[in-house]
Amino acid sequence: MSAAERRLAALTPDDLVQGLRRYQWPLMVSVGVLVVALAFPGTPSQQFDFGGDLTGVAPYAGRQAGGGGAAAAGADVALSATDPTVGAAPGLAYETLLAGPAASSGTGGSAPPTSAPTPTTTTTTTTTPTTVPSSEPLVVTDGGWAQSALSSDSEVPADGLPVETRVGETTRVSWVRLSGTETTLFLIVRRATPGPLGEVPAVRACPITRSDWESGGEQAMEDAPAYDASACVDGRRGGNAMSFDLQRFPNRAGGNGFVLVPITDVGVTFEIVLSRASE
Numbered sequence: 001m002s003a004a005e006r007r008l009a010a011l012t013p014d015d016l017v018q019g020l021r022r023y024q025w026p027l028m029v030s031v032g033v034l035v036v037a038l039a040f041p042g043t044p045s046q047q048f049d050f051g052g053d054l055t056g057v058a059p060y061a062g063r064q065a066g067g068g069g070a071a072a073a074g075a076d077v078a079l080s081a082t083d084p085t086v087g088a089a090p091g092l093a094y095e096t097l098l099a100g101p102a103a104s105s106g107t108g109g110s111a112p113p114t115s116a117p118t119p120t121t122t123t124t125t126t127t128t129p130t131t132v133p134s135s136e137p138l139v140v141t142d143g144g145w146a147q148s149a150l151s152s153d154s155e156v157p158a159d160g161l162p163v164e165t166r167v168g169e170t171t172r173v174s175w176v177r178l179s180g181t182e183t184t185l186f187l188i189v190r191r192a193t194p195g196p197l198g199e200v201p202a203v204r205a206c207p208i209t210r211s212d213w214e215s216g217g218e219q220a221m222e223d224a225p226a227y228d229a230s231a232c233v234d235g236r237r238g239g240n241a242m243s244f245d246l247q248r249f250p251n252r253a254g255g256n257g258f259v260l261v262p263i264t265d266v267g268v269t270f271e272i273v274l275s276r277a278s279e
Contacts, residue, residue: 135181135182136179136180136181136182137180137182137186138178138179138180138182138183138184138185138186138246138252138253139178139179139180140161140176140177140178140187140276140277141177141178141179142176142177142215142257143161143174143175143176143177143215143257143276144174144175144213144214144215144216144217144219145160145161145162145172145173145174145175145217145218145219146172146173146174146218146219146220146221146223146224147162147164147171147172147218147219147221148169148170148171148172148220148221150166150169150171151164151166151171151172152164152166152171152271154271156217156218156273157190157273157275159275159276159277160190160217160273160274160275160276161174161176161187161260161273161274161275161276162174162271162272162273162274163201163203163260163261163262163271163272163273163274164262164270164271164272165262165264165268165269165270166269167267167268167269168264168265168266168267168268168269169264170221170261170262170264172271173221173224173259173260173261173262174259174260174274175208175213175224175225175257175258175259175260176257176258176260176276177254177255177256177257178246178252178253178254178257178258179253179254180253181253183245183246183247183252184243184244184245184246184247185205185243185244185246185252185258186241186242186243187235187241187242187243187244187274187275187276188240188241188274188275188277189237189240189241189242189272189273189274189275190273190274190275191271191272191273192270192271192272192273193270193271193272194270195268195269195270196269197267197269199268199269199270200237200270201262201270201271201272202234202235202262202263202270203234203235203242203260203261203262203263203272203274204232204233204234204235204260204261204263205232205233205235205244205246205258205259205260206227206228206229206231206232206258206259206261207227207228207231207232207249207256207257207258208225208226208227208256208257208258208259209225209226209227209228209256210225210226210256211255211256211257213225213257224259225256225257225259227258227259227261231248232261233245233246233248234263235260242272242274244258246258260274
């Protein structure tokens, strides 16, 4: 029998108890390390320092038991405890740092800082509405009329503008000066007398060539203002009014004014009395 066998045969239960007591601290530390390793599995790079604190560092994905864990995924949690069974060894403790996965920039470096969102600039454009000048109707501001010895000599109201032809001869004409911004002149028809052959009264407006004419009625035909017969516009009858499109005349308001003459022909007879009133 060898010496080692004789020693094993000579061991008593008391020797085993004394041996366990002698090596209880290394055994308990080993068991503790094993428990921690099983409870918090880490990487092979974990290092444990037995110089007083047992510290293990490993990335941990924030596991939670039953939803009641102290840390969410990716958070850093530090767990520290002192084993109550090793109270005889002051300062012996273990501490495990559970580190969440570090953000990666794709090159192994630290995660780039998150840039603040670029502020959005809102530009408010104020558009000033274009002021459209209000239009003003053309109205008669001054006027007069004249007649020849062959006229019918019928009564003409105070605001009347008579136009007449007898047997193809012009026997009454009127003239007006205007104001306003519109292009069409509207005159009320006070009286319209067709000729014996049913001739319909027709009137045209011709631009006056000079401004020194006299206002008022019952003047002689030779005192009527001269006009440009090649630039006349025909009036259009509509209901109880007659209209004249004066758009071609830039100085239709103010200026020299217009003469109202009959559109006549051989043997034509009619009379019409227009009004200088605006209504």
